[in-house]
Amino acid sequence: MQFKHPEVFYFLLLLLIPILVHLFQLQKFKKVAFTNVSFLKKISLETRKSSRLKKWLILSTRLLGLLALLFTFSQPYFSSKKVEEKNHNFVYLDNSMSLNTNGSNGNKLRIATQELIENSSELDEYTLLTNDEIYRDLTKKEFEELLKNVPFSSKKGNLEQKLLEIESQKNTKSKTLYKNILISDFQYFTKNKNTKFTNVNSAFSLVKLKNSQQNNVSIDSMFISNNTADEINISFVIKNQGGEKKDIPVALYDDENLINKRSFSIEKDNAKNIEFSIPKTTNFKGKIQITFDDIFLFDNTFFFSINSQQKTQILSIGNDSDFLSRIFTQESFDFSSSSLQNVNYNTIPEQQLIVLNQLKNIPSVLQNSLVQFLKEGGHLLIIPDKELNISSYNTFFRLFANGSINEVRKDSLKITKINFDHPLYTNVFSKRVSNFQFPSVAYQFTNTLQGDQIISYENNRAFLQEISNPYSEVYWFSSPLDSKTTNFTNSPLIVPTIFNIGQRSLEVSKPFYTLQEENTIEINKKIKKDEILTISNEAESFIPLQQSYPNKVKLTTKEKPILPGFYKISLKEQALETIAYNISKEESSLDFYSTNELTKVNENFKVYDSIEELFTEINQKNEVQWLWKLFLAIAIVSLLLEILILKFFRT
Template sequence: MQFKHPEILYALFLLLIPIIVHLFQLRKFQKESFTNVAFLKKVTLQTRKSSQIKKWLILLTRMLLLACLIIAFAQPFTSKSNTFNTTPETVIYLDNSFSMQAKGDQGELLKRAAQELVESLNPDDQISLVTNTAVYKNTTLKSIQNDLLQLDYAPNQLPYDAALSKSSKLFSQTSNLNRNLVFISDFQEQDKDFKASNDSLYKLHAVKLNPVNIQNVSIDSLSISSTTASNTALQVHLKATGSKNNAIPISLYDGEKLLAKTTAVITDQVVAEFTLTEKSIVNGRIIIDDIGLQFDNELFFNIDEPSQINVLTIHEKTSSNYLERLFASDEFQLTNTSLNQLNYSVVENQQLIVLNELESLPNSLNNSLKAFMKQGGYVIVIPATSSQINTYNDLLGVYEINTKEVIIAEKRVTAINYAHPVYKNVFEKQESNFQYPKVNSYFPTTATNSSSVLSFEDGKPFLLTHKQLAVFTAALNADNSNFSEYDLIVPTFYNLARQSLQTPQLYYTIGKENKFDIQVNLKQDGVLKLANESVNMIPMQQYFNDKVSITTTDIPDIAGVYRIENKTAAIANVSYNYNRMESDLSYQDLSLLTNVEVSDSVSAIFETIKSDTKINALWKWFVIFALAFIIIEMLILKYFK
């Protein structure tokens, strides 16, 4: 038991007063003479004994009465902790990621959690609320109740450590506070598990919401498996958790037009294929009918007419046949020219320029190529065996690449950088046993910030890249190298060329950094916009001579097909989809965590917090006891004979 005003307890010394009064009574007895006092002595003794007992009972009741009144004014109370002189402070993290769409006992986990928060909190209590998309600091439930009940799902979930850090920073620095952090989530498995550190600043409460059904089928990805002159084959990849062997319908739409429909029997991973005769699909959608999570039942995509990449090859005397074969497809517009016939005015209209074994680079060409790369153009350098390398270093030095004189020695190309963007999605696995290309001479090259794509057996680069520049360190003609005879040359040059004009893919993932180019000539101060029926936004973009490079990360935040507009004219389409990481309904076990109080109910955790901080006032009981002692004293005075 504790006291709100313990200083009043000093008044208990007043209990000495009735003791003194009773022990030292000042009343004097008067003697009377009787003829026969034998009988009177007996009566006097009996009366005195009864009087003494009555006096001690009255003394006791009065002391207890006075003590109860003093203790009542001191305001006694009981509590589980010493919180009577502290101010409560509560921070709530509410996970509104897509996995919270799963159904619990009383509906969707997120909606039920929001409703329980409204029911458990006092409307005027000061709280701070954190979600994956918003922060409400030092507010009240009354102020944010509508926002809380209408909270929508977020496409990207904060990592657990980031959510804890973000929430804990909302606590004030004021001392003498009773801090509680309530972390509400389904605790789906992430790259890093939820861990509770022993933080003395606050007490951590974890509310783990459990779905009643963990079965879910999702559209994992979409790809073009093959393309011919008459049709295009699309592969839809599905993933499932929970029960299997159920048949699920898959529909393919272009806008509201149904193009095809099929059914797949669900296993861990399923691939369904559609064959299309359409060359382009503007508003493509893949839809499945699944009762699990809803965000992953639809995938948006678009297939636009491919934009041709303008490729210019500059050679000394004769062009290379392998380059003509590599760029012979409809995706490229190839122009071959010799150095002495080069028209410099066409340089700025290209996306890729290949310097094909030139003996030397004139200053005029160097200056033109530097300006070309500043405008976003890409250059591939293939030296000749007899190249005057000092004329190359003027161009290569822009990117801190230095090449020395040729060395005549045979070397094999043995190392492939599989993680390099040039070989992204090229290899299904890393090859360790294959016949290596070789060269008979090479130029030793050093580079500060460049990355090697292909390397010799001694680790020196055979092909390196930096920004818009790709450099081979050896001639590729048949007399010096057999690299052109290997299949590896096809993805190497193809992907180098594709990087020069990154046309939009089938779709992009919201929350990741996405880059693509749009071929357009903008007027001064012109900008491109992303738009659909409901939103209109301006993404981050950089304008070059004949293209605009667009980069998106946080926008858009809603899945769909968006038009790329120049003023009011739609010039292309781009699709965005939600990340599928949350489609796997696997959850972390919190039972082994320490320094955290775990519950499966929002209302239960707030009842616990309230009981921990609740003060049970006892002064009313002592007032009742005081009244009881008054009544007891009255009864003693009246009925005790």
């Protein structure tokens, strides 16, 4: 038994009052002797005994009544917690797109919110966490209103992050009991199920929302497979999870206009490429859509855009090299070359990439211009001359990087290693080639320059590396690229390497971007200092993080936008470009933690079959059985007994 107001028991001293009154009334009788009243003596003795019994009964009822009243005002109760302790429920409700599917009773997220509303207690406080927001210190009514309007989110739920967020919230309240609740389908996006959720020591109650089917067809990605003067071939990767599926309709739209329609079949747990051809165009707002009733419907539509291609501005300073002009074609690049003596320094800030092609010296004027160019976001490719001035180059490197050139070595070495994970080679190789025809070099410059190796010699030294610096991308070949020094210019590897260095110098808009991931877009547009670019569609508009350079604007998006579809990049009222966003393909995964796996992940996890079962247990543990009515009844009964004794007990 516990008491809400135990301080009331200080008034137990009041029980002395009826005791003192009783003692005061217990007067002793005097013995008076008479000769002929023996019969009266016997009556007097009996009366004294009855009177004393009556007084003891009255004292007992009064003490019992007062004691019962004290217990009544102290408000006794039975409960597993103290009554002044509030129960605060931290509820993480996964509202990712994978919950936007139907279970046996309807949409899984909507059913979960309804069960939370029906089973949560009026007496508790709540903190609601979703994939996007945290709502703190809610009453039951506020909790209900938020649950009714929880939207689906394109942001992936990170279970470990949510656990740590809940842990960090529990340090501001006193006299509070906590219940940590996770409600999710517990989808995982990698094959590593062995996450231990370190630094999480509190007990967590988990409710797993189960899927009723295990079949899904999704549009995984798209790419431009061929780009000719007249048409563009677009390939879409369709992914199937589950059994074989036949005759699935697929349609291609330009905005809302149907361009092409066909059907396809796909094997069990397989992927398939579907190709469409579209006319060469400057602005294609593409949408591909499959019609199939499966577990997820959000991944049956895929958005992409094709804009008029922006040309990368490239200036080569130094010797003329035929291979550069052959790779940097006029279709994709605005390429020009100049000797060192004829450089127009005013044009350097307008470039995206500058190639130092076999310069023997780098004059200080050019060095300063190039460093400023790097600081403003430009990129640099350095191809050394076999007779370069090491001191001049090292002076230049010290302006922006760590390390230096040491010496030239006339060793014949083969180029044998490719860093396939470097961004230069993204989507270049279908597999990691190990048996290609190795090019070789006659001599090379050893150095201590810091940075990632892109192509390496057989002795593990870098042939091409990206030099680390705080400004931009700087590429360094450790060997000249003339025909007398190396046959690398005749290798198939030179084309994707040099071409992608040029392409990466201006981050032209991709056919599509993924929501809630960090995306970088560069617009080849010179804007004034007080001007800003906006991204918008019919539903939302926002100003992205942006950096202005002399000849371009670099945009970065992550938290916004939140909805898939087409968006315009605009300067005031002028639309510059159309881009497309899609939900992450990871949301289409049908890989989920099982109940047994969840309990093995962390010993503090307890899994419940339903939200109702969980909250029934919570409410039972928090139930308070008040006893003050019982003690009030005892006090009333004691008073009635006293009245009856006084009225009917004759002495």
